Amino acid sequence: MSTPRPPRLSSLRALKHRDFAFLWGGAALSNIGTWMEVLALGVYVTKVTGRAEWTGGVAALTWLPSILLSPLGGALGDRFxxxxAVALGALVQMVLAGALAALAFTGGLTVRWVAVISFLNGCAVTLFMPAFSALIAVSVPKEDLHSALSLNSAQANLGRICGPALAALLIAHADIGWVLLLNTLSFGAVMLALLGVRGAPATAKPASPEGLWAGIARGFQVARADEALLMAMGGTLAIAICIAPFTALAPVMAIRVFGQDAGATSMLVTAQGTGALLAALSAGTLADRMGRGRLLEVSLLLIGPVAAAYWWSPSLGVATGAVLLLGALYMLTLTGLATLCQARVSGELQARIASLNSMLLFVGFTVGVWSQGALADRLGVRPVMGGAAFGFLLFTVLLRTLRSRGFAAYET
Known part of the structure; x- marks a missing residue:
């Protein structure tokens, strides 16, 4: 008797759930604005300073607060x-984006202001994103969780496709302030989407009363006691340090390496987003055919060599093709690791485990993007970034050798 083939569009099945569809649509519109701002500020800082260290450093400030605030954000997301919480987070980010727009229109925008507001924005994201991740997780049944997390990554990368292209067009024909203003308005989409959410539990309803700090400690204890969670979070940290900086250093690749401008930066960021979107749309089907653990393992083994190929690309065209594939693998690895983490814990712990995984991603990214940017100014962009990618390949092979069962043993 043959095994039934998975539906062609199994990757999209989470969209049949009303609450998830509302959350997905609002976040997708907001992320277009966010990626417009990311490109605009990256180009601005790179042009004003002319240094990869500054571009990476300012990007790192967005994630720096996660070192201290991620566990607190996870506990709050499981408690209130x-x-x-998501609506309050969107409001705070709207105010900060509006401040950047006002500074740009009045001629007061400086690298220092970009750094300060990036740091404050990072605080808001760190405190309120675990609540959004938990809301996504409970808006679908468990069998559709991988589809939901893949599509959540897809909407973020849809922003990478549309946002940079719109930003590059506006920068070429208008003031950067218009880019920042559109991002400010985009947060309204999240608030409107939340009005349509009805069925997803507002709070986790823990079985027994628990203090805030005790709740944070329990999240750490659960993660430490589960080998699969430790493996997944270790993989997230390694990707964040060695691979993830490519997402923030596209302006460095376009301007410093290839001598281009905002248009080339937009091309690289858009290609990355396109690859991630295509991967997200096929992730469910691939997971059904290969098994989620095996798909994750293959993606982890491939992402290092592909990242190295991107950084050593001889031309912008080759780099664009390489980063498209890199974006796909980046999405598959992080989504696979996040799915493993969410599926192994109960609903009352999902925000805390999501926050710990995010903390490692943000901490690793902060360390990786700043250190690689600083070293690139001294040793060269290609040797430093390519070397980090090769280091991740060595880490993956070592992990696979030490844990012979690999991630394929932890099917969710």
């Missing part, structure tokens, strides 16, 4: 109304 998640819809209200």
């Amino acid at each position: 109304d998640r819809r209200r």
